[in-house]
Amino acid sequence: MKLHNYFRSSASFRVRIALELKGLSYEYVPVHLVKGEHKQGEFAAKSANGLVPMLELDGGERLAQSMAIIEYLDETHPEPALLPKDALGRAHVRSLAQSIACEIHPLNNLRVLKYLVREMKVDEEAKNTWYRHWVRDGLLAFERELSQLPQGTYCYGDTPTLADCCLVPQIFNGKRFNVDFSGMDRTMAAFDACMKHPAFQKAQPSNCPDNEP
Incomplete structure (x- = not known):
């Protein structure tokens, strides 16, 4: 997996925490928001909303929005669970x-x-x-x-x-x-x-x- 993100982005930070809690390895791909890299080049071509984070799966699928990404990770890698069972x-x-x-x-x-x-x-x-x-x-x-x-x-x-x-x-x-x-x-x-x-x-x-x- 590749995580396109920015170190200071709160939304990116959320996903990094979830990945670490799950013990999942990923490639860190920096996108510098202050420099406008989210509006340029390869990332802009890949991202529909031009926002970080974006999780690029091994099969090439791309997921946006931190909450959706985290729930996807929780469903596909259920332990340790990030949502209660009830x-x-x-x-x-x-x-x-x-x-x-x-x-x-x-x-x-x-x-x-x-x-x-x-x-x-x-x-x-x-x-x-x-x-x-x-x-x-x-x-x-x-x-x-x-x-x-x-x-x-x-x-x-x-x-x-x-x-x-x-x-x-x-x-x-x-x-x-x-x-x-x-x-x-x-x-x-x-x-x-x-x-x-x-x-x-x-x-x-x-x-x-x-x-x-």
């Missing part, structure tokens, strides 16, 4: 994961931040204030959702799930922008537990071949 548990985990992937991330991805600066003429500090507001607002909602679920080591239970694959990259990005994480005890406890796990350590941006300061 329907209610799966719904809870998907709800947690989607609260980040669908509610927080779309407001703060690179395309949106660039548009705010280039087209809306928002200055750097205002852009960062926008980012911090929506990340904190979304994570507080995530914390409230966690508080309604039984306490476990990770977001849901005592093994990592799809929710943790989404949470960790969002916290990484939030730290880059100095987001206030106060009042998020359950959320940060799950993050800290994840960062003690070898799969999350191996998948983090600093271990990627295209990592930059």
Whole structure:
């Protein structure tokens, strides 16, 4: 398999975590978003949406969208499972994961931040204030959702799930922008537990071949 991705992309980070949790080997193919490589050359020709990550399977099939990729990996390589076996548990985990992937991330991805600066003429500090507001607002909602679920080591239970694959990259990005994480005890406890796990350590941006300061 080939994973076309960017070290700082939250969505790419999610998939790298899932691959590491599953113990699956893959070829790392960097696509530099800031330099616009996702709009150029071979990647642009292969990718329908021009976004990372894109997983290229051994048979040549291509999969886009991190959540779809991770669920594909979970269905084709079921152990260790990233979704609970019971329907209610799966719904809870998907709800947690989607609260980040669908509610927080779309407001703060690179395309949106660039548009705010280039087209809306928002200055750097205002852009960062926008980012911090929506990340904190979304994570507080995530914390409230966690508080309604039984306490476990990770977001849901005592093994990592799809929710943790989404949470960790969002916290990484939030730290880059100095987001206030106060009042998020359950959320940060799950993050800290994840960062003690070898799969999350191996998948983090600093271990990627295209990592930059």
